Amino acid sequence: MPKQVDHTSRRLHIARAVCHLADERGLEGVTLRDVAAKAQVSMGAVQRCFRTKEEMLVFALEYVGELIMERIQTRLVRSPAQSAGTALGHAATEISLLRKEHRAEARVWLAFVAQAVVSKALAKTLKANYAALQEAFTRLISEADEDTHRAVPLDPRREARTLLALADGLTTHVLIGQLTPREAHDVLHTHMASLWD
Amino acid sequence: MPKQVDHTSRRLHIARAVCHLADERGLEGVTLRDVAAKAQVSMGAVQRCFRTKEEMLVFALEYVGELIMERIQTRLVRSPAQSAGTALGHAATEISLLRKEHRAEARVWLAFVAQAVVSKALAKTLKANYAALQEAFTRLISEADEDTHRAVPLDPRREARTLLALADGLTTHVLIGQLTPREAHDVLHTHMASLWD
């Protein structure tokens, strides 16, 4: 066996470069040459890792998706000390990106969402991520609602959809500068409070 | 004076072609040549109407923005027979595009939103539209809340932000197929009900 290269780590390395570029100039501004330059590898290396540009983009989307999902799932793990509702609030807040160090990921995410509308390959990955997120939210809301004994219980699925859509919409509005992160947080907090407090 | 041409109507005609293409293939797939072909005019005509491609895109965004805003504003006009809350519900539903004949506009809108994150010219127009919408929502919510005498009145601005973000998020989720229009409507209806019914 001759020279061997760790393709997996290189693909990740390139995916990160893709995200940096997508953040700076949008998805349209991502070219193979620029990706190679940003990742400090030759164009040939990029081409060997991904047969086509779209394959590269899909991989990058999956990468960013995993990053974000992981971050949210961390918040969703209900620590003994906190209620399910609190965990949900944290998770939703995480989505609405109060922290600016995660703003870049969200910009990339938004770019991919827009692209997914016209690209089947991207749409598939995107939907899978959203479905998983909705599932997790549904479970936690159901859990939180059992703690609260109320006359008419919530419909967990519907509330999960609401929360997810709201968080997503807030994210978008923060990204384009229509809302400040603080305002988004305020909206989210009030919404959560209307459910349980 | 020699031959004269109605530039305004031609610009609108071209803007419609831009929207059709953006709907079909995304914003990236919009080229001057294709726009000219779709609009059934020569490339030269397009170039005379718009000095650069970006100028054309900005104009198209404004056009689509006006279309959508007009449609929503129509719903927001409170007819004597209906409560302010009902009007709001209709308007929000309109945003969440139950009707598939307006799906195309929303796709174009989403494409522009994603692009606006990296383009200042687009962002300016976009924010102006959102601000106007939020203003209208705020006013109507305030109105609706005065009708309902409750102990703790709502914060109209915050509720407007909530409603707008929720409607926007739902729109996105419908567009990528994560939700059906029916589910989106259900979510929106329940949210409105939690405010006033």
Added chain:
DNA sequence: CCCGTACCGATGCGCTCGCATCAGAACGCC
């Protein structure tokens, strides 16, 4: 009637894109 001006459509230019190609370097195995 005809001249000047504003429109028209076609073509060309320079550039960048994604992708293919290829000679040479690097490395594990016999």
Added chain:
DNA sequence: GGCGTTCTGATGCGAGCGCATCGGTACGGG
């Protein structure tokens, strides 16, 4: 240590892009 396989980076290619240009055309005023 030679060999074969795998990796490497540079270069080429055809296509498509935005934009500039230009001769021809149609039309209104003098």
